[in-house]
Amino acid sequence: MKFVDLLNRDMDKLADALSREHGKTLPDAKGDVQRGLEVVEFCIGAPHHLKGEFTDSAGPGIDMYSMRQALGVTAGITPFNFPAMIPMWMFAPAIACGNAFILKPSERDPSVPMMLAELLEEAGLPKGILQVVNGDKEAVDAILDHPVIQSVGFVGSTPIAAYIYERASANGKRAQCFGGAKNHMIIMPDADMDQAADALVGAGYGAAGERCMAISVAVPVGDDTADRLIAKLAPRVEALKVGPYTSGEDVDFGPVVTAAAKQNIERLVQTGIDQGAKLAVDGRGFSLQGYEDGFFVGPHLFDHVTPDMDIYRQEIFGPVLSTVRAGSYEEAIGLAMSHEYGNGTAIYTRDGDTARDFANRINIGMVGVNVPIPVPLAYHTFGGWKKSGFGDLNQHGPDAFKFYTRTKTVTARWPSGIKEGGEFNFKAMD
Ligand code: NAD
Numbered sequence: 257m258k259f260v261d262l263l264n265r266d267m268d269k270l271a272d273a274l275s276r277e278h279g280k281t282l283p284d285a286k287g288d289v290q291r292g293l294e295v296v297e298f299c300i301g302a303p304h305h306l307k308g309e310f311t312d313s314a315g316p317g318i319d320m321y322s323m324r325q326a327l328g329v330t331a332g333i334t335p336f337n338f339p340a341m342i343p344m345w346m347f348a349p350a351i352a353c354g355n356a357f358i359l360k361p362s363e364r365d366p367s368v369p370m371m372l373a374e375l376l377e378e379a380g381l382p383k384g385i386l387q388v389v390n391g392d393k394e395a396v397d398a399i400l401d402h403p404v405i406q407s408v409g410f411v412g413s414t415p416i417a418a419y420i421y422e423r424a425s426a427n428g429k430r431a432q433c434f435g436g437a438k439n440h441m442i443i444m445p446d447a448d449m450d451q452a453a454d455a456l457v458g459a460g461y462g463a464a465g466e467r468c469m470a471i472s473v474a475v476p477v478g479d480d481t482a483d484r485l486i487a488k489l490a491p492r493v494e495a496l497k498v499g500p501y502t503s504g505e506d507v508d509f510g511p512v513v514t515a516a517a518k519q520n521i522e523r524l525v526q527t528g529i530d531q532g533a534k535l536a537v538d539g540r541g542f543s544l545q546g547y548e549d550g551f552f553v554g555p556h557l558f559d560h561v562t563p564d565m566d567i568y569r570q571e572i573f574g575p576v577l578s579t580v581r582a583g584s585y586e587e588a589i590g591l592a593m594s595h596e597y598g599n600g601t602a603i604y605t606r607d608g609d610t611a612r613d614f615a616n617r618i619n620i621g622m623v624g625v626n627v628p629i630p631v632p633l634a635y636h637t638f639g640g641w642k643k644s645g646f647g648d649l650n651q652h653g654p655d656a657f658k659f660y661t662r663t664k665t666v667t668a669r670w671p672s673g674i675k676e677g678g679e680f681n682f683k684a685m686d
Pocket of ligand 1: 411436468
């Protein structure tokens, strides 16, 4: 509770530090802290999730009960794009379950995780229960190989998620590793095109597209739908304001995280052009007066993208939205289902039957119906399918209490219930 108070007290300070280091806008940085804070609040109710199970009189004079016990020392490795939220998604349930936690934040924006650790200490957490270890692969490998560490949580890109899952599991640790994404939004002919275009602008370009739940593929069903969508979308994308976080609410998104990220986005945009996609909005050569050396990338909108292109198959993690025109609903859902990633998806339609069919059949972990970024709230779980998630349990919600504890089951009988003599056969309790 005290930690929640301190997070609220320091919200502006945390958001400012986060924006300065990461580049996302101030309102977006506050959202980053807020969505972590909500998981901390949820974890205040930990006793409800840790109370175990009890069976009275499982046999004559026999009671049986299961306890959820802490694992011991746990660890988490987090990405650059949510330096407040994702560390809190990990350390809050880990500590609420009685574990110690070692956090290895992204080396690209480690300040806010350090500030969070200081606030936890100020809130009264004993020293050493949360430790922040800075570094890169070397620090991660030390965590993966250390025999005392019982579990590893990871959020980041898919190749590293797969590597960490494999190495942690081989070392006998419990692991949950969440990877990259390529989130499709399907736009049916009956959708409200203004709503769909607004949703795509926010979900595609917010945080410069550096969100694992960003929509990076728009799939309008039918050429007429596609033409109507592009006509609504292109002017909105052209009007997006890119700038430094110091502009407060006057900018829609800021720079990408590093020069290397900018180069990679520009390289992928060029492959899109070379492979035959049409640039409906060309953000190339974007430069901001006074910030010529910044890592700003202009917004791009591609039309006529096909599934064989690199810009469709790979995660771009930048302000680039690809439009793949589908001939039918079946083709649209098939596209999303065939993609190797399965983090999030959305459908825009007024038709309940189509929405229901989509939600039931799609092989993707988080689904939005007329909601473009369906990030579940703290009391539900968060996790992708296919190459977007390795491991059995999701983040936050009830799964977190399962991930950060193990079950012990006790079968108990008091002397008055014990019959005379030994029992040699394995049988029902009597
Ligand atoms: P990243 O994989 O480069 O880094 C993530 C973490 O892994 C960092 O702490 C980093 O230090 C560490 N790391 C990097 N290379 C390593 C190596 N070779 N060995 C061991 N550890 C290594 O990811 P990023 O660029 O920080 O974050 C962006 C990626 O994260 C995107 O792919 C995005 O989709 C994904 N992401 C996924 C989710 C999700 O919930 N599925 C959420 C946020 C971000």
